[in-house]
Amino acid sequence: xxxxxxxxxxxxxxxxxxxxxxxxxxxxxxxxxxxxxxxxxxxxxxxxxxxxxxxxxxxxxxxxxxxxxxxxxxxxxxxxxxxxxxxxxxxxxxxxxxxxxxxxxxxxxxxxxxxxxxxxxxxxxxxxxxxxxxxxxxxxxx
Amino acid sequence: xxxxxxxxxxxxxxxxxxxxxxxxxxxxxxxxxxxxxxxxxxxxxxxxxxxxxxxxxxxxxxxxxxxxxxxxxxxxx
Numbered sequence: 001x002x003x004x005x006x007x008x009x010x011x012x013x014x015x016x017x018x019x020x021x022x023x024x025x026x027x028x029x030x031x032x033x034x035x036x037x038x039x040x041x042x043x044x045x046x047x048x049x050x051x052x053x054x055x056x057x058x059x060x061x062x063x064x065x066x067x068x069x070x071x072x073x074x075x076x077x078x079x080x081x082x083x084x085x086x087x088x089x090x091x092x093x094x095x096x097x098x099x100x101x102x103x104x105x106x107x108x109x110x111x112x113x114x115x116x117x118x119x120x121x122x123x124x125x126x127x128x129x130x131x132x133x134x135x136x137x138x139x140x141x142x
Numbered sequence: 143x144x145x146x147x148x149x150x151x152x153x154x155x156x157x158x159x160x161x162x163x164x165x166x167x168x169x170x171x172x173x174x175x176x177x178x179x180x181x182x183x184x185x186x187x188x189x190x191x192x193x194x195x196x197x198x199x200x201x202x203x204x205x206x207x208x209x210x211x212x213x214x215x216x217x218x219x
Binding site (some may be wrong): 007009047049050052060062088091098099101102103106107 | 211
């Protein structure tokens with residue numbers, strides 16, 4: 001089984017509901033391709049470290065994906081993200097091999113990686129200002 | 143008689159990741175990565191941070207991923 005993490009950054013001008021709808025659409029594409037969504041996190045509005053397309057903020061969404069066998073629809077999802085100009089950045093990382101290697105070194109402390117670092121969520125809400133509360137609410141829904 | 147020579151005690155640097163038993167350097171862990179990017183946002187070299195080769199490699203990969211997602215700057219100007 002392969003696991004992936006897919007993070008994408010959405011234009012902050014897109015409403016929270018639309019971000020959720022977009023995420024839903026991508027999730028459907030992934031599940032249609034025979035993979036499962038193991039994790040979903042919305043980090044809400046976050047300040048970008050450098051401007052992208054003259055924007056200083058972005059809405060981050062993380063999806064954890066588990067796919068059986070070799071075939072997955074991820075390349076198609078990436079293709080769609082590339083074409084969507086509301087998506088500023090995306091990144092897919094295959095995590096199973098690295099995590100397995102990590103687990104074999106220190107079996108006891110494995111699985112520590114599971115949750116997203118607490119700092120992220122906290123940062124998102126404090127840095128967001130007015131949008132913060134709604135972003136936190138969106139994260140809560142998920 | 144030999145002059146008493148000044149002795150420098152250099153603190154031995156220890157790889158932070160080995161000490162904390164971190165085997166997977168997560169690109170999402172901005173707080174952790176930030177410890178290895180000084181003011182100019184360059185990746186802190188091994189000879190200064192004392193990170194072991196294996197972990198420096200993982201760290202480098204994680205920092206580059208985080209940069210792509212604008213979690214961490216490429217440069218500061």
